[in-house]
Amino acid sequence: xxxxxxxxxxxxxxxxxxxxxxxxxxxxxxxxxxxxxxxxxxxxxxxxxxxxxxxxxxxxxxxxxxxxxxxxxxxxxxxxxxxxxxxxxxxxxxxxxxxxxxxxxxxxxxxxxxxxxxxxxxxx
Amino acid sequence: xxxxxxxxxxxxxxxxxxxxxxxxxxxxxxxxxxxxxxxxxxxxxxxxxxxxxxxxxxxxxxxxxxxxxxxxxxxxxxxxxxxxxxxxxxxxxxxxxxxxxxxxxxxxxxxxxxxxxxxxxxxxxxxxxxxxxxxxxxxxxx
Ligand SMILES: Nc1ncnc2c1ncn2[C@@H]1O[C@H](COP(=O)(O)OP(=O)(O)OP(=O)(O)O)[C@@H](O)[C@H]1O
Ligand SMILES: [Mg+2]
Numbered sequence: 001x002x003x004x005x006x007x008x009x010x011x012x013x014x015x016x017x018x019x020x021x022x023x024x025x026x027x028x029x030x031x032x033x034x035x036x037x038x039x040x041x042x043x044x045x046x047x048x049x050x051x052x053x054x055x056x057x058x059x060x061x062x063x064x065x066x067x068x069x070x071x072x073x074x075x076x077x078x079x080x081x082x083x084x085x086x087x088x089x090x091x092x093x094x095x096x097x098x099x100x101x102x103x104x105x106x107x108x109x110x111x112x113x114x115x116x117x118x119x120x121x122x123x124x
Numbered sequence: 125x126x127x128x129x130x131x132x133x134x135x136x137x138x139x140x141x142x143x144x145x146x147x148x149x150x151x152x153x154x155x156x157x158x159x160x161x162x163x164x165x166x167x168x169x170x171x172x173x174x175x176x177x178x179x180x181x182x183x184x185x186x187x188x189x190x191x192x193x194x195x196x197x198x199x200x201x202x203x204x205x206x207x208x209x210x211x212x213x214x215x216x217x218x219x220x221x222x223x224x225x226x227x228x229x230x231x232x233x234x235x236x237x238x239x240x241x242x243x244x245x246x247x248x249x250x251x252x253x254x255x256x257x258x259x260x261x262x263x264x265x266x
Contacts, residue, residue, distance in 0.1 A: 034230035035177075038170045039239040051230045055177075058145035059230075062152065062169040 001025060001109060003067050003090050006046070009104050010094035012069070016081050017090030023066055027113045030102050034059045041065075045113045048101055052076035057083055066090065071098045130154060130192040136179040141229055144180035148172040151190050155197065160265065167243040168197050168263050174236040175201045175259055181226040183257065197263040199244075207253035215241065215249070 186203025
């Protein structure tokens, strides 16, 4: 699917990156914990979050993420949206909760980012 | 000794959540300009951001240093304290003493240090309570 499809599925509002809505997306992750995102994400993916602070953008920058989806009507301030736009991100916001947003996107074919577990963890 | 392509020092202030992460963004920009591969770039960026935010969240302030030679990228974080009483415990996934402020900013999962170790080819941490913590991470370029 594309970011535009996510906008339709989630009845979302586009906060920036209108011109990037054709970007294809295959996987997503959902978290408010940035170091979890930094630990487990290793591809250019979509981040579904309720955390509206500059560290979400910094995390997105470090990982080259392409789209942020804000849930439960959390919306970052204008400064953050401007910065996101400069970084080349698309940012959309939905009224759905994280659980429902993830469920809707999963049903439509989006999948979780593949996770590489460190060998030491396999048995636990 | 091999020649040094880049040497940059970034002072990082304690509790500065606004600027925390700027050093890592600059480091990423510099390495990208050098043409470092996407894989190394991502691993350095993640480790750098984690170690920089640890300086903001847990330390009394310190310096993050970037060193690039034709063979490797080095990140060195050295702080003024307070030091880590039990390094082995701190290295465990999920172990965190992060403040409420840090948690509200999206940190405190206790994933930073193990994540740095996993991303770096070379990882070394030394810490002394009352003195400070030094972390050296190497990333092979060849
Ligand atoms: N520079 C430092 N100075 C003092 N203590 C530190 C420092 N870096 C890490 N620590 C200690 O080690 C613990 C684990 O660090 P780690 O980065 O793994 O997790 P965290 O920072 O608490 O959470 P996260 O990184 O997931 O946001 C910290 O909670 C803190 O107690
Ligand atoms: Mg940390």
